[in-house]
Amino acid sequence: NAGVTQTPKFQVLKTGQSMTLQCAQDMNHNSMYWYRQDPGMGLRLIYYSASEGTTDKGEVPNGYNVSRLNKREFSLRLESAAPSQTSVYFCASREAQGGYGYTFGSGTRLTVV
Amino acid sequence: QKEVEQDPGPLSVPEGAIVSLNCTYSNSAFQYFMWYRQYSRKGPELLMYTYSSGNKEDGRFTAQVDKSSKYISLFIRDSQPSDSATYLCAMSGNTGNQFYFGTGTSLTVIP
Numbered sequence: 001n002a003g004v005t006q007t008p009k010f011q012v013l014k015t016g017q018s019m020t021l022q023c024a025q026d027m028n029h030n031s032m033y034w035y036r037q038d039p040g041m042g043l044r045l046i047y048y049s050a051s052e053g054t055t056d057k058g059e060v061p062n063g064y065n066v067s068r069l070n071k072r073e074f075s076l077r078l079e080s081a082a083p084s085q086t087s088v089y090f091c092a093s094r095e096a097q098g099g100y101g102y103t104f105g106s107g108t109r110l111t112v113v
Numbered sequence: 114q115k116e117v118e119q120d121p122g123p124l125s126v127p128e129g130a131i132v133s134l135n136c137t138y139s140n141s142a143f144q145y146f147m148w149y150r151q152y153s154r155k156g157p158e159l160l161m162y163t164y165s166s167g168n169k170e171d172g173r174f175t176a177q178v179d180k181s182s183k184y185i186s187l188f189i190r191d192s193q194p195s196d197s198a199t200y201l202c203a204m205s206g207n208t209g210n211q212f213y214f215g216t217g218t219s220l221t222v223i224p
Contacts, residue, residue: 004156040121043157043201043214050210058211090156101147102212104156 002026004105006091012111013081021076021108023091031094032074033058033102034066036087043090049074081112116140119202119215128224132189136202136215139183143204143213146178148187151199151217160200161187192222 004025013019025032034046045058049068063085065077074093078085088109092102119136126132134148145164149157161176163169163185169176175188185204189196199217 040216042117042119042216043203045211048210056210092156101149101159101162102157104158106156107154 004091004093004103006089006105006108008108009106010109012113013078014113015082017081018077018079019081019110020078021089021091021110022073023075023105024073025091025093025103026072027093027095027103028071029093029095029103030071032068033092033094034064034074034076035090035092036060037090037107038087046076046089078110081110083112086110086112116213117202117204117215120218121216123219123221125221125223126192128192128194128222130192130222132192132196132220132222134187134189134200134202134218134220136185136204137183138185138204138213140204140206140213141180141183142206143180144207145205145212146176146185147203147212148174148176149201149203149214151201153198157201192220194222194224197221 007022030051033048035043044060047066049055052071067075088107091105117138148161150160151157166178166180173190177186201217202215203212205212
């Protein structure tokens, strides 16, 4: 099925550990995004890639890095995890800039202890 | 002040009721308005999309945008138990690089 695939679905980290969240889309979309979702805060943009080869910071980029590996793949890295990064992370993609809506992945539930 | 305000609910209605979900916003530059539905432990899925002011209807769903009041609404007619989910509003300006989301309204439709 076409869509956005995220791995892993669940992860528990210890404070200070690092990890990379993977995202791939097979819809030939140009733009890809990483959001985090926290209770009472809604979805907040961490980083985005408007097109292959470009990345930009969103609303809450501190503590994260991203890599747009190719048109299909966009990864999010936590270099030194902190409890404040406990959240549900969603990757999304979109055909182009403008008014078209996102297609979201199913999310990665991350707990940092 | 948040860019987008949305009443978190929870909202509980009987099957067949008309549901009204609302968001207000502060940025007059917003041009694109969307509603997403999110089932528990799933990613959000796009439900409705509108540009600028006006109404848009799709089956049992109607989206309204009133830019003069900075107010958007989603109406669900003949609500069904399968409509039980969290509904998120989202909006952006012309660049479309960043969408601002409401916190979501939790809806339960009771059979």
